[in-house]
Amino acid sequence: MAIQEQRLIFKHIDEPGYTNDIDCYIKHGGYEQLKKAVTMKPEDICAEVLESGVRGRGGAGFPAGMKWKFLDRKSGKPIYLVCNCDESEPGTFKDREIVHQDPHQLIEGMMCSAFAIQAKLAFIYIRGEFFQGYKILERAIEEAREKNLLGDNILGSGYSCDIIVHRGAGAYICGEETGLIESIEGNRANPRIKPPYFPAALGLYQCPTIVNNVETLCDVKHIIELGGKGFAQIGTPGNTGTRIWCVSGHVEKPGYYEFPCSAVTLGQLIYDVCGGLKPGRKLKAVIPGGSSAKILRADERFTGKLKDGTEFDWGIEDIPMDFDSLMAVGSMSGSGGVIVMDDSTDMVEALANINYFYAHESCGQCTPCREGVPWMRKVTQRMVDGEAREEDADLLKNIADQIAGRTICAFGEAASWPVQSFIAKFKDEFVQKAREQAARRKEGKAAATKTTLI
């Protein structure tokens, strides 16, 4: 029996008859929260957001209210709000739906947030490939401006703020917040060093800046509606609100599904919500939070202690889908991209595919990532091309170890974690690959088998 979704952010996504124009949005109660917000004290909204415990939906899961608190308000410089709509993490497809089907929810969330932090100007940095989304947002902003929901003296409150939609430069690294800021400034999206360039102090144009994910900013609208406390009641302590899980891979019904945090386990998500695996297939592994999250092996036992001290002993299907549980099992909920792999998956090929992506996307600024990630790609490519060596597994792990934690931005980790975890959990397959190829070569056959790689 399928578990019922509980949609908050995706409430109207795919709802028959629901359109993305402002009239439809207002008919469904839209912009009431903005009307409420502008009558509140900005600092009170910030307090509500802090109390809600809402954590960032862009990848790192950092509490949004805390991030807002770090804003340097003493500098006297204007404050900027930036919505990160670069959605490029492989396996993630939620922000695009919000923009396409419910853009006003994002705009309302953004204007509430902008008012709360007293931003002078807000930006939506939208992935370059989302041209349709860009046009939808431009139109929606125009509609909202006509109704005085953004622009000068919003709803007579005396507060003015506009939204500028900035199309992305067509690279994954543009989603990293400081790279994104560089990109808005018109430069290559080279991430900045932190310290000193923490966006909350020295962000866009060297002014204090808040960067939040599309979903996070939508959450703010609901925090105004429910109050911080009310929002915090969704999910569990420390894992509040809902999450949109973007399930892809070898399941019968891939797609996006929204649940309160912890409301489903990974097993329920795969088997009940997504209709299970293809007939006759067995679960092999899951990457739970976008391709950079560490992979989980289906036959692993996960034991340890949660943050609050409770002990756990889980099989992969028992893992509750929330921030802390996925962290506790050594991975992360990341951007919510759940990639399911059944027993037809060749792990070397899967990793080669991931490595290809990261090697292609490194900005190239810092040595370990620029040189190390393409090296890993070359190794895995060679392995699938028929020249695998038994020692490649150790080499790959060693290269990844030389990258993670030594780079300018978290891309270094994003690119190393897959390698580290694939080798940690599937080393036997990497070694086996070399042995099989050697055997085939001995028999006079081509060492490489046909691959499904791009």
Added chain:
Amino acid sequence: MEIKNIVENITINIDGQDVDVPKGTNIIEAVKMVGKGKEVPHYCYHPKLSIAGNCRMCMVEMGMPMRDRATGEAILDDDGTQKIGWMPKPTIGCATNAAPGMHIRTNSEMVKESRNGVTEFLLINHPLDCPICDQAGECRLQEFSAEHGRGYSRFTEEKNVKPKRTKLGPRVTLDDERCILCSRCVRFSKEIANDDVLGFVDRGTYSTLTCYPGKELEHNYSLNTVDICPVGALTSTDFRFKMRVWFLKRTHSICTESSVGANTEIWSREGKIYRVTPRRNDAVNDTWMTDSGRGLFKSIDADDRLTHYTIDGVHKTPTQAAVAAAELLKAGDAALIGSAHSSVEEQFYYKAIADRSSAKVALVSHYDSADGILQSEDRTPNLRGALVTGLIDSLPEAELSAIAREINSGAVKTLFVVNEDVTKLGIPADALSQVKVIYVGTHANETSQGAAVVLPSLSVFEKDGTFINQSFRLQRFKAAVPGPSGVTSDFSVLEQVAASLNDEKPAAITIDVAWEYIAKSISQFEDSLRWRGIPDEGLALDAKAFLDIPFVETKNLKFDPVAFKEAHATPAGA
């Protein structure tokens, strides 16, 4: 008189040793202060450029004294010392500023392993062509690879292919395969040369250094990018393949291009100069110099170089020529056209010669537009020297038509000319033919051609001496190569002229003997000051006596005339 900012000193601990450093010093500089050659290896960091933090070579371990979050009280170790909370990951030294109590490890396992990793990564796509690379011998990658590399390669894949031998501009050649993408050259062009022509195209491992489309790296500071490039990616088109650097002798010198007086190093072998590079002086030129200044040495081998002492065109000994010059001066009615290209020592002698022969003295100005960086309006190195030695007491005129009039009126019958071609400066050839000319200079010109006496002179590369720059800093230069054979040092010939004027026997002169006289007679110098005792970084002189002179220099890299005047007008110690 130096203006010192009061900077707070703090104590940090580096590898177990407490070190006092100015607050805010980054860890690379702080570790240098430990001394004993201790260094954090680095590529992209440069003390005079913004921090990029991209090479990741300078990683260190960093820890801070631990405090209880709630009470703020220090958390103590078993032995009663404050516990250090070490960061789990290494951090880059270049972007980490010293804070009170900070602990740094520069050689822990984690640090070594990160460095070795970076070294390995930098080498996998590197062409490893050191045997044919000009940078060999002064290549940071080569040095650090020897120290931190594994000695063999685990990389069996194909290396990247990138453009070779790209002409970035008239003077700089780029090998992209050697480039480690440290962005020093990019930052230099943007931040110092104010010409943002360099940048990277393409992404990731394909990132490639190039010029902005349709532009060239042609600014007058382009060769500094060659100096700061830590590898052999940027090379000087002129110096390429000429000489291995370890064969070259290095001599400290001063650039004569303008009154900035950039500190330089002359690289020579067996009497031949191969290149000139800047020498760091934070009060004068930081670590930079102009391209044009680097090329000046080429004139020493010019065909029109003066190599013989002559009287009426006939070769003579230096002494004969000096005596002949003195005889002409003794006849009276002489004028001396001095030069702000002469050294302080020479100007001291010209002053003596002018005094003893009652010659009137004139100098000609050589002004041109300034670039606001290291090329000032005054294109001579030693105008301040002419003032300090008393050779002149006001700024020079633009030309010499006043002297020309005196020649025409018969008031001037002998003209002692130093370095200038007066025919281009308002004394036409027919006027010049009415006087006896004594010419001192390095190169022939129309003035020297008709001269009664010619005293060939040594260039700055061939002699010892001093200049005083725009900020009244006395700076020393040393002979790097010998001059043309038979040409002796200017001041010893001038000593002979001066002695003959007084009918004395000339003294055997070395530069420090000359300085005994100079120091005694010029109030700006301590009596005990000798040439040898002038520090490498120069000596700031008391400029109070000259503050009312309307010098032409405007603000440039290290000199602000307004601030200079203010600082020197207030009495020392105030």
